[in-house]
Amino acid sequence: GQQVMQIPQYQHVQEGEDFTTYCNSSTTLSNIQWYKQRPGGHPVFLIQLVKSGEVKKQKRLTFQFGEAKKNSSLHITATQTTDVGTYFCAVYNQGGKLIFGQGTELSVKP
Amino acid sequence: DAMVIQNPRYQVTQFGKPVTLSCSQTLNHNVMYWYQQKSSQAPKLLFHYYDKDFNNEADTPDNFQSRRPNTSFCFLDIRSPGLGDTAMYLCATGAFFGQGTRLTVV
Numbered sequence: 001g002q003q004v005m006q007i008p009q010y011q012h013v014q015e016g017e018d019f020t021t022y023c024n025s026s027t028t029l030s031n032i033q034w035y036k037q038r039p040g041g042h043p044v045f046l047i048q049l050v051k052s053g054e055v056k057k058q059k060r061l062t063f064q065f066g067e068a069k070k071n072s073s074l075h076i077t078a079t080q081t082t083d084v085g086t087y088f089c090a091v092y093n094q095g096g097k098l099i100f101g102q103g104t105e106l107s108v109k110p
Numbered sequence: 111d112a113m114v115i116q117n118p119r120y121q122v123t124q125f126g127k128p129v130t131l132s133c134s135q136t137l138n139h140n141v142m143y144w145y146q147q148k149s150s151q152a153p154k155l156l157f158h159y160y161d162k163d164f165n166n167e168a169d170t171p172d173n174f175q176s177r178r179p180n181t182s183f184c185f186l187d188i189r190s191p192g193l194g195d196t197a198m199y200l201c202a203t204g205a206f207f208g209q210g211t212r213l214t215v216v
Binding site (some may be wrong): 033041042043044045048088095096097098099100101102103 | 150
């Protein structure tokens, strides 16, 4: 079935440093979603990418979808303590099921 | 206003004692999902509904059952909870998740 591999598993940064998490698939994806889950919270939808090479921005967050639609990244510029949490990519497989990557847990040291 | 509502937020149950978790959605979406999320892990899909068409993942334990009496409501029944079923249970419709039910089996 459809799977995505997400790296790194953990990332510890100093406040103000940048952060990037990557998702890779062996097969072409129709779309990819990104979620943020705060400690103790539930996944919150951030964005969906659909088009090859697509780049979308939300304030300090930049989302990219690869040209081959096999990889995606989320980049946060100048991290803040409010960015702490786990970031997941997720894809819909052919059966319409939303399958999550392993997640990247971000910690930010003030 | 919350669009996916899960009750209860926290549930403690005894080993082997049946428990039911509930979920409701105000979005009128055909799709609903139940996920299990253990500590420091990604959500793992248990059940998937498209309207009343029901699909459980191959590795969802038989101990877990689900019901969807109408578009708005969905239930997760755990017939005989084990200690390993302690987890957060998340309900979702499309991209929207409920706040989850944190289940502890003692």
